[in-house]
Amino acid sequence: MNPLMNQQEPRSESITRESAASWMRHALNLARLGAGNVAPNPMVGAVLVAGERIIGEGFHRQYGGPHAEVDCMNAVKEEDRHLISSADLFVTLEPCAHFGKTPPCADLIIRHQIPRVWIGCRDPFPQVDGKGIEKLEKAGVKVTTGILEQECRDINRRFFCFHTQKRPYIFLKWAQTADGFIAPEQQSETNERLLISNEWSNRIVHRWRTEEAAILVGWKTALVDNPQLTTRHWPGKQPLRILIDRNLQVPDNYNLFHSFPTLVYNAVKSEKRKRYGMDKMGRR
Numbered sequence: 001m002n003p004l005m006n007q008q009e010p011r012s013e014s015i016t017r018e019s020a021a022s023w024m025r026h027a028l029n030l031a032r033l034g035a036g037n038v039a040p041n042p043m044v045g046a047v048l049v050a051g052e053r054i055i056g057e058g059f060h061r062q063y064g065g066p067h068a069e070v071d072c073m074n075a076v077k078e079e080d081r082h083l084i085s086s087a088d089l090f091v092t093l094e095p096c097a098h099f100g101k102t103p104p105c106a107d108l109i110i111r112h113q114i115p116r117v118w119i120g121c122r123d124p125f126p127q128v129d130g131k132g133i134e135k136l137e138k139a140g141v142k143v144t145t146g147i148l149e150q151e152c153r154d155i156n157r158r159f160f161c162f163h164t165q166k167r168p169y170i171f172l173k174w175a176q177t178a179d180g181f182i183a184p185e186q187q188s189e190t191n192e193r194l195l196i197s198n199e200w201s202n203r204i205v206h207r208w209r210t211e212e213a214a215i216l217v218g219w220k221t222a223l224v225d226n227p228q229l230t231t232r233h234w235p236g237k238q239p240l241r242i243l244i245d246r247n248l249q250v251p252d253n254y255n256l257f258h259s260f261p262t263l264v265y266n267a268v269k270s271e272k273r274k275r276y277g278m279d280k281m282g283r284r
């Protein structure tokens with residue numbers, strides 16, 4: 001017999017796809033709080049709703065740490081725990097069904113007898129990919145998928161790209177003037193650098209950097225701009241710097257060879273230099 005069939009009729013049975021979207025939006029906002037800390041895992045948020053009230057919420061905070069569902073369940077207060085078995089769980093990504101660094105979240109949901117689960121999008125990771133949904137449904141949990149699906153996929157576009165296309169997610173960033181220039185047509189005699197971006201746009205760029213695994217430039221940019229490619233204007237992780245310099249034209253005293261490791265793709269030699277006192281992640 002289905003262990004969930006004897007539950008008291010829940011008050012929130014009236015949730016529609018529309019109202020589900022607003023709870024999902026809250027879960028999405030929570031998921032984003034994991035940006036920069038969970039890769040290569042996806043960002044995930046979860047909200048547990050009883051009636052019209054959130055009784056628990058959580059997100060995947062740190063790579064290797066508890067999943068969003070676990071974080072959410074841990075947040076439920078003692079006096080609200082009796083409501084769990086009649087609540088609705090909103091989770092931005094399909095709950096996992098495999099033993100990774102943590103036990104399967106699908107089992108957690110079943111054990112707590114949560115009767116309804118609303119899912120943003122399916123997990124493309126081969127060990128999940130529909131198995132979480134299947135496990136929940138087999139246990140009698142009512143599962144609805146595709147709530148704010150596009151947005152739920154979009155926050156994890158790096159993760160989706162990696163698992164479905166087997167390549168890194170890449171984006172291109174440049175600064176340009178309103179009339180479409182990225183540099184003066186003629187370099188000035190003093191070789192003065194023309195600044196297009198300002199303090200605020202620099203800060204946004206540094207924030208973006210903390211959210212990526214690596215940042216890449218070509219040798220010419222390195223020679224002309226001598227960039228540091230650090231995250232000094234925003235708190236967070238330093239991405240690996242990658243330089244494409246076929247003939248090793250960028251001198252050793254340039255900024256790219258200070259403070260943090262830089263991976264140089266070249267056709268001349270292969271060697272490993274000292275690590276500037278950093279660990280593998282490039283942290284001090």
Ligand SMILES: [Zn+2]
Binds near residue numbers: 068095103105106
């Ligand atoms: Zn999980």
